[in-house]
Amino acid sequence: MPKYVYEFAEGSKDLKDLLGGKGANLAEMTNLGLPVPPGFTITTETCRYFLAHDAMPEGLDAEVDAKLSALERAMGKRLGQPDDPLLVSVRSGAKFSMPGMMETVLNIGLNDDSVHGLAAQSGDERFAWDSYRRLIQMFGKTVQGIGGESFDDAFEEVKRQKGVTDDLQLDAADHRKLVDLFKGIVAEHTGREFPCDPREQMDLAVRAVFGSWNAPRAVLYRRQERIPVDLGTAVNVCAMVFGNMGMDSGTGVAFTRDPASGRQGVYGDYLQNAQGEDVVAGIRNTVPLAELERLDPASHRELLSIMEKLETHYRDLCDIEFTIERGKLWMLQTRVGKRTAAAAFCIADQLVDQGMITLDEAVSRVTGDQLAQLMFPRFADDAQGHLLGTGMNASPGAAVGKVVFDSETVVARSREGEDVILCRRETNPDDLEGMLSAAGILTSRGGKTSHAAVVARGMGKTCVCGAEELDIDVKNRRITAPGGEVVEEGDVISIDGTSGCVYLGEVPVVASPVVRYFEGEIDPAAGEAGDLVRAVDRLMRHADAARRLRVRANADNAQDAARARRMGAEGIGLCRTEHMFLGDRRRLVERLVLAGTDAEQREALEGLLPLQRDDFAEAFAAMDGLPVTVRLLDPPLHEFLPDFTELSVRVALAESRGEDPEDDRRLLKAVTRLHEQNPMMGLRGVRLGLLVPGLFTMQVRAIAQAAAQLLSEGRRPRPEVMIPLVATVQELEIIREESAGVVREVAEEYGVELDFPIGTMIELPRAALTAGQIAESAAFFSFGTNDLTQTAWGFSRDDVEASFFSAYLEKGVFGVSPFESLDVEGVGRLIDIAVEEGRAARPGIKLGVCGEHGGDPRSVHFFHRAGLDYVSCSPFRVPVARLEAGRAAARG
Numbered sequence: 001m002p003k004y005v006y007e008f009a010e011g012s013k014d015l016k017d018l019l020g021g022k023g024a025n026l027a028e029m030t031n032l033g034l035p036v037p038p039g040f041t042i043t044t045e046t047c048r049y050f051l052a053h054d055a056m057p058e059g060l061d062a063e064v065d066a067k068l069s070a071l072e073r074a075m076g077k078r079l080g081q082p083d084d085p086l087l088v089s090v091r092s093g094a095k096f097s098m099p100g101m102m103e104t105v106l107n108i109g110l111n112d113d114s115v116h117g118l119a120a121q122s123g124d125e126r127f128a129w130d131s132y133r134r135l136i137q138m139f140g141k142t143v144q145g146i147g148g149e150s151f152d153d154a155f156e157e158v159k160r161q162k163g164v165t166d167d168l169q170l171d172a173a174d175h176r177k178l179v180d181l182f183k184g185i186v187a188e189h190t191g192r193e194f195p196c197d198p199r200e201q202m203d204l205a206v207r208a209v210f211g212s213w214n215a216p217r218a219v220l221y222r223r224q225e226r227i228p229v230d231l232g233t234a235v236n237v238c239a240m241v242f243g244n245m246g247m248d249s250g251t252g253v254a255f256t257r258d259p260a261s262g263r264q265g266v267y268g269d270y271l272q273n274a275q276g277e278d279v280v281a282g283i284r285n286t287v288p289l290a291e292l293e294r295l296d297p298a299s300h301r302e303l304l305s306i307m308e309k310l311e312t313h314y315r316d317l318c319d320i321e322f323t324i325e326r327g328k329l330w331m332l333q334t335r336v337g338k339r340t341a342a343a344a345f346c347i348a349d350q351l352v353d354q355g356m357i358t359l360d361e362a363v364s365r366v367t368g369d370q371l372a373q374l375m376f377p378r379f380a381d382d383a384q385g386h387l388l389g390t391g392m393n394a395s396p397g398a399a400v401g402k403v404v405f406d407s408e409t410v411v412a413r414s415r416e417g418e419d420v421i422l423c424r425r426e427t428n429p430d431d432l433e434g435m436l437s438a439a440g441i442l443t444s445r446g447g448k449t450s451h452a453a454v455v456a457r458g459m460g461k462t463c464v465c466g467a468e469e470l471d472i473d474v475k476n477r478r479i480t481a482p483g484g485e486v487v488e489e490g491d492v493i494s495i496d497g498t499s500g501c502v503y504l505g506e507v508p509v510v511a512s513p514v515v516r517y518f519e520g521e522i523d524p525a526a527g528e529a530g531d532l533v534r535a536v537d538r539l540m541r542h543a544d545a546a547r548r549l550r551v552r553a554n555a556d557n558a559q560d561a562a563r564a565r566r567m568g569a570e571g572i573g574l575c576r577t578e579h580m581f582l583g584d585r586r587r588l589v590e591r592l593v594l595a596g597t598d599a600e601q602r603e604a605l606e607g608l609l610p611l612q613r614d615d616f617a618e619a620f621a622a623m624d625g626l627p628v629t630v631r632l633l634d635p636p637l638h639e640f641l642p643d644f645t646e647l648s649v650r651v652a653l654a655e656s657r658g659e660d661p662e663d664d665r666r667l668l669k670a671v672t673r674l675h676e677q678n679p680m681m682g683l684r685g686v687r688l689g690l691l692v693p694g695l696f697t698m699q700v701r702a703i704a705q706a707a708a709q710l711l712s713e714g715r716r717p718r719p720e721v722m723i724p725l726v727a728t729v730q731e732l733e734i735i736r737e738e739s740a741g742v743v744r745e746v747a748e749e750y751g752v753e754l755d756f757p758i759g760t761m762i763e764l765p766r767a768a769l770t771a772g773q774i775a776e777s778a779a780f781f782s783f784g785t786n787d788l789t790q791t792a793w794g795f796s797r798d799d800v801e802a803s804f805f806s807a808y809l810e811k812g813v814f815g816v817s818p819f820e821s822l823d824v825e826g827v828g829r830l831i832d833i834a835v836e837e838g839r840a841a842r843p844g845i846k847l848g849v850c851g852e853h854g855g856d857p858r859s860v861h862f863f864h865r866a867g868l869d870y871v872s873c874s875p876f877r878v879p880v881a882r883l884e885a886g887r888a889a890a891r892g
């Protein structure tokens with residue numbers, strides 16, 4: 001028979017699966033010899049049984065009896081014993097801490113008899129009745145599910161009758177009266193008396209904790225965080241200690257190091273004469289922990305030595321909860337503490353210096369997300385802003401601009417070169433263009449999965465959402481702040497998407513020191529570098545040494561390529577060529593589309609050739625010695641032609657003036673011909689290459705000529721040609737043969753040796769599923785995970801992100817958009833298949849990924865596991881990918 005109940009002394013920190021985080025750490029502290037009030041943990045397995053059978057497993061009762069007896073013996077009193085009651089707390093604790101689970105119930109074991117015993121033992125009537133009153137209130141709310149207002153209303157009424165406003169002004173008699181009133185509320189709501197049997201109180205609370213595993217908020221959180229639904233929670237039953245027994249008692253929280261800077265030293269808050277959540281509830285002002293040295297030097301000394309012991313033992317920053325009962329210190333909780341991004345790097349670095357962890361471990365303790373946070377521009381530390389209010393930090397960064405209330409105005413003003421902030425109560429798909437043009441987005445409604453938040457994150461745009469204290473009055477075009485300030489349209493504000501703060505006026509923005517370090521502007525060895533830059537440098541160097549995945553960048557021009565290289569890119573994984581067809585060159589594309597004869601077509605292509613050649617030469621030169629993967633033209637041709645409506649109007653107007661707009665009319669005909677219902681699935685990529693003769697060969701010729709030219713200048717260009725949107729090997733075959741012919745021609749023409757790989761993107765499910773065949777014709781695969789996600793899900797990204805992704809996120813269909821983080825189960829499976837079949841057909845085939853997933857931490861770990869050779873992402877994400885690739889390898 002399984003063992004369902006563990007005394008604290010029987011567990012350890014490695015039993016989180018079974019005992020939950022809180023229980024495992026209470027056990028660990030107990031075994032370290034720290035003063036933890038005794039208790040026991042009922043396992044997560046018990047919870048799983050309970051949820052499956054709606055009943056407790058057989059034998060549990062007897063085990064609980066035994067552990068409770070042991071606890072009673074240790075404490076020298078029985079649960080709820082009338083003359084000297086043992087009281088306990090019942091605390092939930094799953095493997096991962098999770099909002100929505102049942103809150104802790106304190107003071108279990110009090111009833112009409114034992115309340116007198118508690119009063120006698122403590123010598124404090126008021127304390128005893130206050131504790132009893134709190135028990136009925138907490139029990140009624142959390143175990144019996146009675147709305148909190150009933151109790152709050154009764155409480156207010158008693159205060160009103162007495163003519164006081166402060167809880168502390170109520171005396172023993174008042175609390176006694178409240179006990180009666182609260183018991184009445186319980187009876188009324190549940191149809192039975194408040195349970196006076198201490199053991200029944202405990203059992204009901206335990207059951208309620210198990211039941212709360214399926215509370216709606218917990219269910220939603222698990223779905224979003226992808227925490228398995230069947231883990232279950234443990235329950236901890238812990239002897240009560242009292243921080244509210246007078247001024248020689250109190251309760252506090254502390255961190256072993258500063259969770260904001262990582263600085264070592266005492267960091268925490270303490271509140272005298274208080275219990276449970278009083279410290280964080282803000283009912284009275286806490287004092288800094290240093291103050292405890294004066295109030296209770298012995299406890300202070302003991303606490304410091306415990307913190308040091310914990311930190312050495314866990315080899316990390318810990319946070320703790322403690323209580324002092326009449327001069328005696330008790331530890332109630334510890335865990336590895338949360339910390340800011342900067343602190344994560346600094347602490348990992350410090351712990352290596354202190355010999356507590358290895359560099360591999362240090363790298364595993366920082367994340368790419370944290371690094372990305374450190375790379376956003378931010379408001380200068382010493383900048384003084386007038387705070388208007390705060391909202392949710394929905395999408396990081398710092399933005400400054402003029403307040404504008406509608407998308408049209410945003411577009412118009414930003415066209416004139418102004419920085420503007422789009423301010424709305426909430427956004428909807430109609431605001432898309434405005435969001436795209438704005439420097440930042442501010443809303444007064446909606447949470448982190450609201451439309452504004454989701455879309456802004458997708459765009460990488462700074463966003464503060466749900467700033468409810470700001471009244472954004474779109475109709476009257478003004479914002480009113482709680483302080484009374486009124487911001488009119490056109491006034492400048494500054495929003496901080498990392499903290500959620502909104503300031504009046506322009507707050508100066510500075511580049512992050514971490515970016516300046518990557519850009520080579522800060523030397524990590526120099527004195528002025530600072531702890532953070534030194535820590536980042538050390539961990540990045542280790543990650544680089546550890547990683548197997550190479551990291552390239554997506555860059556379309558020499559400037560981006562140069563920047564990517566400074567950021568550590570080892571080549572370009574995706575050089576798009578479409579921008580090379582825009583601007584003045586549109587005329588050439590128009591001519592290409594309109595060409596009536598072969599000669600006209602050749603002429604148009606010959607016009608484009610030298611321009612493309614120069615583009616490529618620049619990119620190859622910037623990446624000299626490193627590979628540059630050039631993707632041949634991907635989007636449908638009509639994207640380079642004038643807008644259908646605009647053109648129709650132009651033709652109609654000309655005709656009404658009696659003119660004969662022959663060119664425009666032909667163009668209009670072409671635009672109409674090329675119009676597609678769904679261009680994403682239409683004539684684009686390799687399909688275009690097959691249907692517009694000479695288009696792809698012109699591009700390949702430009703690539704080959706650029707390479708030949710650089711070679712003859714003694715440089716080391718390393719082009720790779722990539723064919724987009726291949727679904728079947730036949731498509732690739734045709735293009736590859738044509739291209740190989742062109743390369744040979746150019747080589748002869750320039751008298752150099754040219755040999756560069758021609759490969760394909762894998763971005764359609766059919767390509768992934770027939771990768772074995774495709775590999776016979778492809779020197780490399782590059783997974784286009786954006787299109788692969790679109791086609792695997794049947795989503796058109798631009799349409800679905802703006803229309804229903806926020807709803808999907810809110811309903812928990814997925815915790816994160818599959819465009820942000822690779823859908824490992826679905827799209828990942830396609831990649832696995834393609835990797836396996838591709839390698840089987842062509843051992844040593846080079847495998848990479850291009851597309852933003854290459855810079856997403858979780859996705860990078862998948863690509864490492866899948867055995868790819870490299871990832872490619874935007875230049876700014878290159879350091880993130882380097883770090884995560886190192887972490888993936890260091891983890892082994």
Ligand code: ADP
Nearest residue numbers: 089091104238239240241276277321323332333
């Ligand atoms: P959470 O998971 O919300 O931190 P806890 O179980 O830690 O919940 O308990 C909530 C509060 O009650 C904390 O301040 C904790 O220190 C306090 N508490 C829990 N158990 C006891 C106990 N046995 N004696 C005194 N205080 C307790």
Ligand code: MG
Nearest residue numbers: 022321332333
């Ligand atoms: Mg706690």
Ligand code: MG
Nearest residue numbers: 724763784787
């Ligand atoms: Mg694509």
